Amino acid sequence: MFDWQPNFLENELIKLIPLRETDFEELYEVASDPLVWEQHPNKLRYQLEVFQNYFEGAMLSKGAFLIRDQKTKEVVGCSRFYDYNENDNSVLIGYTFIGRKFWGNGYNKALKKIMLDYAFQQVDKVYFHIGAFNIRSQKAIEKIGAIKVDEFEVEYYGEDAKLNFVYEIAKQDYE
Template sequence: MNFSIQPELENEKYQLIPLSQGDFESLYEVASDPKVWEQHPNKDRYKREVFENFFKGAVESKGAFKIVEKETGEVLGSTRFYDFDENKNSIFIGYTFYGTKSWGKGINPQIKKMMLDYIFQFVDTVHFHIGKENYRSQIALERLGGKKIAEEEVAYFGEPTRTNFVYEIKNEDYFN
């Protein structure tokens, strides 16, 4: 099996489709709500010019996806694989966001499960950067079995450096 950080993935309800330039408007429609970014380290991504930079970084990462509800074809948000480290046999999952109407519906755990089930065929450890004040995401990741292992300054693509917690899920813990 060929290893790719941008495969098409799907379950019964959702698809992860590699992000392309043509996805900007549909994704910005979801991202343009300031509430989406309230707990995020970069709270102004709802502004078009700031989101344009975020989107450019997502497309250039070649690991980003749009999250699509299969039944309606609606774009719900975005996520990505990034920073694959061959020596440590690890990768990050992150840059995830959803529109507010997707919150509290159990969508994120299904998306993360899809991503983890796939990527653990190739790596031993998955890391996540989560903003220090992003309590929703911290709780969500702890529910998935993520353990906080560090705190570090993260420089997002073309954005200011922010303090993030690093969480980790190991392959052997995930499947036990």
């Protein structure tokens, strides 16, 4: 069984801490920038009521993490593990967003490395759902070795279904 939410995961750049209700204000401060969601399937997540839905889904997932900068302790963003599949021995990583201040500075790569290193202690495959028009995230995930394997409509928690590309990284290809 996949352990969705260890007490923390960290490297020299960031620390992932299980998301708590009390993190809402700090996280929304990062999420309230419309440009963070510019290429995302739900471009309105910067709006308070839309973000509240995202946050509720994150809390219910029991796999969401608040991402903090190790040096400044600033909130970088959020990500989560979800949809563990025992038959396929796989898990998804997603619902990720990172504040613009942290773009292009190695934070996304550090985040994915921490999460993949952890996941591959327990599963053989990791999948990512990435919006069909989110070119920035598609390029980033391809840089770390993910391969597009499918595309289909994904229904995010409390939102309409949107076309997503499915990317996969297999354990043997990652190590």
